[in-house]
Amino acid sequence: MIVRRNHPDSWKPWKNGGGLTREIAVYPVTANSENFLWRVSIAKIECTGPFSRFHNVSRRLMLLNGKGALFQFSNRNITLTNLGEAIDFSGNEDLHCIPVDGACLVLNVMTRGDQVCKMNVVPDLSLPAxxxxxxxxxxxxxxxxxxxxxxxxxxxxxxxxxxxFPNAQLQMEMSGGIRPTLIELTFGSS
Structure with missing residues (x-):
């Protein structure tokens, strides 16, 4: 088990410099933004502007907190305002983003080639091996x-x-008064 903390020093500028991102995991571990097979990060959306383009990459964004954001593509608009809502799109697309009533955080999953990601909101505190x-x-x-x-x-x-790690057996206990919302991601080939 490897923990990735939300620490102020872990935030870096987006590829286009228009916002901040915090990388959670990348595969292979030595990959950069041009040669990863998959990458998971959290994007902080604080102001209106374009998203970075990633050619030949499939992308999925899921709202983690805040009031949400309007995502403007060349042929459609999508607004995420509920925790756990997600959108899928091609990294080739032009995307302009407008935060709804303040900053928000979105989970950003990117995959290349035949890599796929299953993303689920965990309905309870059980995580079977x-x-x-x-x-x-x-x-x-x-x-x-x-x-x-x-x-x-x-x-x-x-x-x-x-x-x-594979085959890990975990138990979880709620701490504090807010019911936790967990997002589970698993990767594989299509």
């Missing part, structure tokens, strides 16, 4: 205590993420 599959869990809101059989427990706060 998955045979041979790495997972990424992102905490959208709330707090949760994560307990792995052979390791010390870990407290996750909003926008923290954890990379979970």
């Amino acid at each position: 998955t045979r041979g599959v790495e997972r990424i869990i992102v905490l959208a809101e709330g707090a949760v205590q994560l307990i792995e059989h052979s390791n010390p427990s870990v407290m996750l706060q909003a926008s923290d993420a954890v990379l979970i």
Whole structure:
């Protein structure tokens, strides 16, 4: 299990310089923005402007917190205002973004080639072991205590993420008064 904390120093400028991003995971681990097979990050949308283009990349954005954003494509507009809502689009597309009533955070998943990502909002605090599959869990809101059989427990706060190795058996306990919302990601080939 590897924890990725939401730390102020972990935010970097977008590829086009128009916003901030925090990388959670990339595969292969030595990849950069031009040669990854998949990449997971959180984008902070604070002002109106274009999204970075990533040629030949499939993208998915999911609202993590805030009031949302309007995404303007050349042929359609999509507004995300509810936690867990997602949009899929090609990284080749021009995309202009307008935050709705203040800043918001979106989970940004990018895949290349035959790589695919399953993205689910976890309905409860159970995460059964998955045979041979790495997972990424992102905490959208709330707090949760994560307990792995052979390791010390870990407290996750909003926008923290954890990379979970195959066959890991985890238990989670709610911490605080806000029910946690967890996003689970698994990767594979189509």
